[in-house]
Amino acid sequence: MNLDCQRALNGAEWRKSARSANNSYCVEVAVTAEVVGVRDTKDRTGATLTFTHPQWTTFLTKLSE
Helix, strand or coil, rough: CCCCHHHHHHCCCCCEECCCCCCCCCCCEECCCCEEEEEEEECCCEEEEEEEEEHHHHHHHHHCC
């Protein structure tokens, strides 16, 4: 993750789906004005995927197809 994305997610509110079961296959999502971040719930200090808002919208659209 580059420094700009890291700054954008600093202090962001991370959310996990209410539909997530109590298993180890969950991710958390944070939406800021600049980016959308996705991280592994089990490894919150590990790698974070970042998306622009258009990329995130495309990703969600493709999931429902």
